[in-house]
Amino acid sequence: MFDAFGSSALLHQAITLLCFIIFGVALFGVLVKKNLFNIFLAFSIAEAALFLFFIGNHYAAQLQAPILFEGLSRFDPAVMVDPLPQAMILTTIVIGIAVLALALTFVIRYYKLTGHMRIDEMDELGEDR
Amino acid sequence: MFHFEATLLAHLFFGLSLLVILPLLRRRDLVLHLLLLLSLGILFYASSLATLFIGWEMMGWSSYFILASSARVATLQRYILFNLGGAFALLGAIALLYGFMGSLEYRDIDASLLPPWAMNAIALLLFVAVFVKSGIIGLHDWVVDSYSEATPLFSAILSAILSKAGIYLFIVMFMVLLKEGATEPLLFEIMAWLGVITSIVATFKAISQDEMRRLLAYSSIAQIGYIITILALMQGFALEAALYHTLIHTLIKLLLFMNIASIIAITQKERFSELGGMIYHAPVLFLLLVIGIIALAGMPLLGGFNSKFLIYTALLEEKRALLLGAVMFSSASAFLYCYKLVYGIYLGQRPQEASLHVSPKSYYLPQLLSAALLVLLALLPSLPVGYLSVIGVELGFAPLDDSNLFILQSAFGSFHGGALMGAFGVAFVALLGLLQLAHSKAKKVKDPLDISYCGEVPRSETNLHFGYGMGYELHRISFIAPLLRHHSRVLWDRLSLIASDFSALLSSLYSLSAQHVTLLALLLFTLLLLGGQ
């Protein structure tokens, strides 16, 4: 399935496998855990698994990090790894942190109002409420 | 190509609605009444199916909001659901037609291009729309409740005008736009029988009603049933008979509903069992009602006979003896509820402790107008024929003879309106005179309860007049009782129950917790991944 990703195929497959195991564990947490804090933690883990998967699959042992310094003045795919995924992941991490912070704020506020943070006890919405 | 939007048919129907609506405008809900009138204008003068549908739907919702001021919620739900159901069937037919014609303009519609299956499907959808509006049996569940729960004035509009919209739709669609279409003749045969069965059932239901407006509502259903039957023949004579009956029925129902509105205004009572003896209080209303019911029964002497005559002869002309028999049976049974109307309200004993009010003067105007027209039509039965036959010619049928206004011509002969009315008048006066002579010694009963020679002494609250309880005996007749017992409402109620069960099931999905929602999404993902491609 993923053999179209170029060289370092074995490494990439290993990373992919590992990441999807982590992703699966995280999804399990999302679906099974009852504590709201744990659920959002599981989402963070799932996100991290995706980040690892993406970055890992762009890692190539013989290439340099895409940082411009002396001797390296322009982006050259023959010399350095693709810089775009790293930029993407950095942005996504920032977004992820923002969402997590917001979620935890809501959980804290919710806890202050109701005294619990269990998802199976959330019953404030629905018909005739 | 014809230019249908300005046809005389539209003039006829719109004229009829003006006749009914204008005298009735009240300050309250004036806007809604005007909207209703506007919608009728749009409906009758449309030149494309889209415009026709706009008129049809506007008629539905504006009348709904007028009705909503007085009716119960369940009645309103039925009213809007049946009417919208009919409207959506019409919309389906329009969409189907568009699929083949690529246009909604009347002039672009050429039904000869339709394959038979499409034509039949369109015809069935249109039947649903027409039948709902006309209250054909099975689809009539909304009619009676809404007539009896509307304000007394609005029931007149509902019965006299809005019930005719279905007839107009039928004529426009089947006799003008889809004339060339290859509709299965069996469909019209079914429609003819549905019409007559409706009229028979509705007639018996009318007889057994205790509420005045429910009786008239069933009577309306029965009368529209005749019109549907006769239209289903798709013949020139039949069309004119149908239009004539539409005209007469509008006048009659305007008269009767306004009459009952007056009675309700005077007594604040709706039921026969609470009424009686009103002749002493309102003799003019009594006379007007008598004119109305003579016409309603289709007896000679008044306009009602003309249209019945045309209907019978048209059925004879088409050699539909069975249909004719059924129509006559229903028509004869209608005498019974006519009798109940006049006796239950005006004759017999007056109930005790009744405080009476005064009927608004404005209620008399429509009654006098329609009574006068009914008498005029009795004298000059061919008066509208010229007009109606122009419509028939426009729709491609042979004209009727209207050379002598006094003589109504039909395929099977004719009658002279003036002479007939004169003869019946003379006979009636002679009979009345003879009766008077024969019973000249009869003394007037001072006390309405003085019937002690019967062997029982009624108490003062016992209601003794003949109209009271009339129709209950029908429940003992073996072949009529099931008709009265069974009601299509059972079916519709069950349907609504199923819908609400289904609704409860589905809405529980929408109260799932976030985890279950994500779980379902993940399941969907997995299922699609495994089974998809």
Add this chain to the structure above:
Amino acid sequence: MSLLYFVLLPLLALFLMPLYRKHLHIISVMLNLTLLTLALTCTHTLPMVERVAVDLPFAITFVLERASWLLLTLFTLIMSLVSLYHLRYGNDKALFVASTMLGVGVSGLILSHDLFNIYIFFEISSISAYLLTALNQDVKAYGGAIRYMIVGAFASLFLLLGIMLIYLSIGVLDIGAIAERFGLIEPRLQFLILLSLFIGFGIKAELFGLNFWVADIYQASRSSVGSLFSALLSKSYLFVLFHLTYLLHVSPSQLFFLGLIGALTFVAAEFSAFKSHESKRIFAFSTLGQIGIITLALSYADAMLSAAALMLILTHAVAKTALFLALDLLERHFHSSHSTIFARFHAPFLMGIIALAGLSLLGIPPFAGFVAKLSILTGLASLEAYGAVALILLISLIEAAYLFRLLTGFRQGTGKERLYVAWSHKLLLGFMVLLLLGFGLMPEPLLQLCQAAAASMLGGNHVPL
């Protein structure tokens, strides 16, 4: 004129917030009206392409063509109307931040021409939607927001996965470039990518199977926020979903699947609303129903039907906004949104607005909703999709049942409270209903715009790099 204004101006307004802390409601109106004017001035220069590039792969590309222009104009119009509505209620910092960010998010979503930016704007609009849900700061609001965040985070995981798989396999993110090279991907991976994107966008676009959270969220948030959710948020995701669907040339069977999902969305939502007594839930279900019809119509990838679907998006947005704003007035008065409040007040103008907007929502003439519905039905009929026609007509009866049950309250009951409606609100709501009536009576100009938009949406309008 730059397309970046639609994103940068609101962001600037957010940055400069400390300068006008006390007048945020006025700034919001000014901002949204400016954006609306800007959107309208773009009419003659379509299609527009805007590229901010560092080096070629690091470029942000914005594209405005007929379809996205139509939606952008709609969004700025609705935002203006909603901010005008809130003008009376004074300064509200949280509302200003969240709604302005929502504007950035949805504009960015429909303007962006590369997948990663779409992801960013997807997140921005999601975050602002969470904030909007929690505006009331009570248990319901926080509970709703938490639910929303769980489902939303799940959606963004799958969207991210889809985007990553695309980049890993073909190394591009620009939609046009993806459209060109998508066929090169191995079919099974192609399917996985499409599926991930479908789950990601489908959850947010409120499609059946993925939309069981919607009613709770609408119920948790303010009614006025419901208008933003219903008119802007779900529609922008739906637009992106179908934009991608058309560009990636998905197979007919996949389009059929989308249509099926649309039909299911419609049926399930209308039936669910049938027994509901919470007016915000009812309106949420009705939104879902309309989304179902729109999805069904768009799934045929037919010029006429897509135009009709766009028309339905427009008319539904205006009608729903009017309804939600009217409901907001009621909710502020009664502190409840149970459907019985419809029978508890007397205010002829407001009742008229609700009734007429409701009729338009139902697709009853002579309102604009009818034109949209008629176009959809005739479009389906000319494709010989008679089953879909019958389904829409039958299920619309259920919709009629519950909407008319709400409206019946107006004419029934006793002891009604007289409700005062401010002139500014009357003007605003009246304007919306006039808009519906006007486009119902003279639909031609709007239909032409929708047809042009549908042509551009279906025509694979990608801009080659």
